[in-house]
Amino acid sequence: MQKGFVDKLVQRIVDNIEINVADIHIRYEDTVLVPGQTVSAGVCLESFVVTTTDEDFVRQFVDRTGSGGQHTKVHKMARVEGFSVYWRIDDKERFALLPTERRSSELREFVAQQSVAPTGDSGGGLERGDLIRPTGAVLKFxxxxxPDDKTGPKFEASFEMDDVKMDFRAEQYEQALSLKDSAAALANWQMFFPYRPKTTPKQDPRAWWRCAWQNTPGR
Structure with a gap:
């Protein structure tokens, strides 16, 4: 069945769709968990790129509409670069206090610095607070x-990944447990907060007694 102009155009677009995401930084800052210190944790991704390639997985524009049905396979390659996870037990950076525009540029610069893998342990990943040091991966698809090709699979994939180096310090583990307990306490506080009177106990003691009664289990 011959394809029309619109069908061919749609096929060209779909076959050559590319995805390019860069400088992703998800960060959490906590100044309450450890008094006098800023605990920070985050995930950085320097780039994530999906491209269309030829049979040798070299980037190329593909047009299968004029091939007469001879080339029916689509080759794609996804590449991840500079993926890392960090947990800093006493971070000197406070991005939350920066103005919005400056914060964005500082976070992007942080990703660029974080994507450079440190060497060794002294002054390297341990000192920098890396949980997973910068790594990369490639997926070929x-x-x-x-529908008439019965000689091979419909989908083929191969995955290659750089060496993954992980560092975990006792202080990071202790802070992670403290954060877990803090989150549980916050969830418990949120459960009872709607019943909390807006006045002080001295201003309206009856409201506070009512609150205590409403939140007494098994009453």
């Missing part, structure tokens, strides 16, 4: 959409 082949899809055959020929």
């Amino acid at each position: 082949i899809h055959s959409d020929d």
Whole structure:
């Protein structure tokens, strides 16, 4: 069945869709967990790119509409670079206090610095607070959409990943447990907060007695 102009145009677009995401930084800052210190944790991703390639996985624009059905396989390659996870037990950076525009630029610069893998342990990942040091991966994907092709699989994939180096200090583990307990306490506080009177006990003691009664289990 011959494809029309619109069908061919849609196929060209779909076959050559590319995804390019860069400088992703998800960060959490806590100044309450450890008094006098800023605990920070985050995930950094320097880049995530999905491209269309030829059979040798070299980036290329593909047009299968004029091939007469001879080339029915689509080759895609996804590449991850500079993925890392960190937990800093006493971070000197306070991005939450920066103005919005400056904060964005500082976070992007942080990703660039974080994507450079440190060497060794002294002054390296341990000192920098890395849980997972910067690493990368490549996924190669082949899809055959020929319904008459019975000679091979419809989907083929291969995955390659750089060496993964992980560091975990006792202080990081202790802070993670403290954060877990803090989150549980916050969830418990939120459960009873709607019943908390807006006045002080001296101003309206009856309201506070009512609150205590409403929140007494098994009453």
